[in-house]
Amino acid sequence: MPFGLLLSGLVNGARVGPVLPPAPDLKDAYDVVIIGGGGHGLATAYYLVHDWGISNVAVLDKGYLGGGNTGRNTAIIRSNYLTPEGVRFYDESVRLFQGLSNELDFNILYSERGHLTLAHTDAAVRTMRWRAEVNKHLGVDSELIFPDEIGRLCPELNLSEDVRYPILAALYHGPGAIARHDAVAWGYAAQAARRGVHLHQLTEVTGLEIAGGRIRAVLTNRGRIGCGHAIQAVAGSSSLLAAMAGFRLPIRTVPLQACVSQPLKPFLDLIVVSGSLHVYVSQSDRGELVMGGSTDPYALYSSRSTLDFKESLMAHMLELFPFLAEVKVLRQWAGMADMTPDFAPILGATPVANYWIDAGWGTWGFKATPVCGKRMAEAVGTGKVPGVLAPFALARFDDFRLVGEKGAASVGH
Amino acid sequence: MKLMHCPLNGPRNISEFVCHGEVVAPPDHARCTDAEWAAYVFLHDNQAGVVREWWMHVPTAYWFIAERDTRSDQILRTYRASEMYSARLDLAPNGRAT
Numbered sequence: 001m002p003f004g005l006l007l008s009g010l011v012n013g014a015r016v017g018p019v020l021p022p023a024p025d026l027k028d029a030y031d032v033v034i035i036g037g038g039g040h041g042l043a044t045a046y047y048l049v050h051d052w053g054i055s056n057v058a059v060l061d062k063g064y065l066g067g068g069n070t071g072r073n074t075a076i077i078r079s080n081y082l083t084p085e086g087v088r089f090y091d092e093s094v095r096l097f098q099g100l101s102n103e104l105d106f107n108i109l110y111s112e113r114g115h116l117t118l119a120h121t122d123a124a125v126r127t128m129r130w131r132a133e134v135n136k137h138l139g140v141d142s143e144l145i146f147p148d149e150i151g152r153l154c155p156e157l158n159l160s161e162d163v164r165y166p167i168l169a170a171l172y173h174g175p176g177a178i179a180r181h182d183a184v185a186w187g188y189a190a191q192a193a194r195r196g197v198h199l200h201q202l203t204e205v206t207g208l209e210i211a212g213g214r215i216r217a218v219l220t221n222r223g224r225i226g227c228g229h230a231i232q233a234v235a236g237s238s239s240l241l242a243a244m245a246g247f248r249l250p251i252r253t254v255p256l257q258a259c260v261s262q263p264l265k266p267f268l269d270l271i272v273v274s275g276s277l278h279v280y281v282s283q284s285d286r287g288e289l290v291m292g293g294s295t296d297p298y299a300l301y302s303s304r305s306t307l308d309f310k311e312s313l314m315a316h317m318l319e320l321f322p323f324l325a326e327v328k329v330l331r332q333w334a335g336m337a338d339m340t341p342d343f344a345p346i347l348g349a350t351p352v353a354n355y356w357i358d359a360g361w362g363t364w365g366f367k368a369t370p371v372c373g374k375r376m377a378e379a380v381g382t383g384k385v386p387g388v389l390a391p392f393a394l395a396r397f398d399d400f401r402l403v404g405e406k407g408a409a410s411v412g413h
Numbered sequence: 414m415k416l417m418h419c420p421l422n423g424p425r426n427i428s429e430f431v432c433h434g435e436v437v438a439p440p441d442h443a444r445c446t447d448a449e450w451a452a453y454v455f456l457h458d459n460q461a462g463v464v465r466e467w468w469m470h471v472p473t474a475y476w477f478i479a480e481r482d483t484r485s486d487q488i489l490r491t492y493r494a495s496e497m498y499s500a501r502l503d504l505a506p507n508g509r510a511t
Contacts (some may be wrong), residue, residue, distance in 0.1 A: 251457065
């Protein structure tokens with residue numbers, strides 16, 4: 001027991017101040033109102049003031065900051081997607097994540113683990129090879145490896161051929177990482193608030209005032225808030241807010257469940273994912289195995305848990321790590337995911353002028369937090385959608401230019 | 414285990430069923446604009462509340478309609494498609510051979 005540290009803490013009165021300042025009074029109008037105080041909304045607020053000097057900004061959340069999908073994902077960060085559009089976008093995000101603790105002066109516990117996507121069928125091996133080549137072409141560290149090397153990297157994995165789905169190969173992505181997801185939201189919130197952004201929790205949007213095809217004000221349970229621009233960043237409820245703005249989205253809201261095991265001594269360095277078995281798992285700094293699976297089979301606005309999810313996830317976990325049979329599940333939860341038909345987000349302009357959208361976050365939202373914040377802020381700051389966001393425009397569904405991101409976590413191969 | 418009442422097979426485990434989305438009338442494909450067709454293919458109301466959807470019992474490939482509440486995960490009613498569609502839907506109304 002490091003008594004010196006304890007003594008120092010007691011004697012020097014080391015106190016941790018509050019991360020956020022007290023909430024300021026709600027103003028009648030802001031230049032930019034961001035609806036949704038999750039990682040994406042808070043990051044957008046931070047980059048609006050940091051990159052573009054726009055500080056008359058409010059972030060509204062009907063609950064508490066980071067209480068939605070920001071705090072419900074499995075915190076995996078990677079860029080080894082399949083489409084060039086996706087790889088470019090997520091690669092920028094990974095690079096921003098790598099320097100984020102320094103930039104925000106807030107430890108997001110960024111932990112580079114290496115990321116294994118397992119292939120159990122010939123079709124999956126082909127897709128992994130395809131992904132590796134697209135990744136390498138765009139400068140992302142990614143390669144196809146086979147059981148001998150998988151065994152060296154992750155000796156805990158069951159590489160036996162006497163299982164239902166033997167491991168044939170894997171896509172290895174060295175920069176794959178995990179981070180503390182709450183800290184990402186808090187870090188952005190703290191830095192945005194320090195620069196004058198107003199964060200208003202328990203402020204629920206009840207309607208939007210649109211005149212002449214332009215957003216004029218956001219109506220809330222605390223009154224009308226005028227705005228020059230508004231951004232919706234409320235994945236899980238995107239369709240409900242879009243309905244207030246008068247347009248429909250190609251989104252179904254589907255629960256995505258996850259769970260953690262009881263804490264174990266560190267044994268799993270890598271993040272292990274299997275698209276065919278619908279498993280992704282990493283070991284957190286606390287020793288818990290953070291596990292997720294596929295999305296629920298039908299649309300729902302509920303974060304309830306089901307036995308079906310746990311049964312299928314655990315069956316597949318035990319095929320990969322049979323020695324975990326006696327380990328218990330500690331906590332289980334769900335988030336509401338915005339599933340799009342092409343497994344890619346919806347970003348940028350909407351049919352309403354000055355009303356921007358950051359939606360379509362199915363199982364891939366947390367890892368996009370920094371790039372989305374930075375580039376959505378650029379869109380608002382310049383009035384022009386940046387190139388890296390352009391392929392994800394809502395308008396792609398009007399002219400049948402879908403992205404087809406089969407590298408998403410919920411897609412089997 | 415969650416049960417769904419299939420109008421053909423009675424109560425079955427929900428894992429035997431597949432949801433095929435909101436019941437919407439298809440536009441006339443021969444006359445509608447690209448935008449109308451795109452809206453039919455891609456856009457959803459995605460309501461939080463009572464919705465009416467196509468479901469299928471997979472082992473028997475039986476299609477029917479279910480009403481359920483997407484906030485509470487309650488299945489309110491399931492019924493045969495014939496309750497809604499009494500006549501054959503003509504998908505080639507411009508007279509072309511199907």
